[in-house]
Amino acid sequence: MSVKPAQFDMLREMLSAADLRHQVISQNIANVNTPGYKRQDLEFSDLLAKVLSDPDGNNLGDVETRVFEVTGMPERADGNSVDIDLELGQLSKNAMKYQTFAQVLASNLAMMRSAISGR
């Protein structure tokens, strides 16, 4: 039995993914008034495949991401396709996800601590 529970790496990946997504959403918000700017999003390539091929989560490595421009979004007259309400919604959602993962990780650690100390 490994000392490190299997969820640890997965939770770390998920926290990392939420952190990266926050950067992209921040970039979109920073460019809400930039003419011609197109909304960008993040693609997590084969994260699921990696997790499935490695159920113990021992060799997950870092999340591989790719930034891409979202096409087909309605554009303003200046060619900007950032919808501020959408971005703020995504921002809240992403922050909540992050807090959930952090909370789960913290309670996992607390459980481990109580197992070690026997209290």
Next chain:
Amino acid sequence: MGLSSILSASDISATGLAAERRRMEVVANNIANAHSTRTPEGGPYRRQEVVFAAAYQNALGMSRPTDIDQLGGVQIVGIQPDMTDLPRVYQPGHPDADEDGMVTLPNVSMPNEMVDLITASRGYEANLRALRMYRQMAEQALSILRGVG
């Protein structure tokens, strides 16, 4: 997640805050000079406009970034004068009136400036919100450490 990336999202939001603040300053300057008929360059004041461009780090010649590390927020690439026609009004008593009694005034229009001001202010708020939310996330992550040790 490296230590440097702990701050990168705040940096992105900070560029947004700086850009929107700059835009508000320029709008304020336009409003303050709405009736300035003399400038160091000569002639009446021309409305100034900021030009925003998306900033990408280490992406020379690339129009679109593919890597997350290249996101650099927004930058101001210039403050340019608005070259639309300057309005002329009949004010024979004005010191800068020409021989026909016409005065050339700045091309600042209040409704435009007000709309710009509100847009900049809303953009500022949105960037601030992203920054605050990131701080909350970082605090949450740091609280994991609190129980250990």
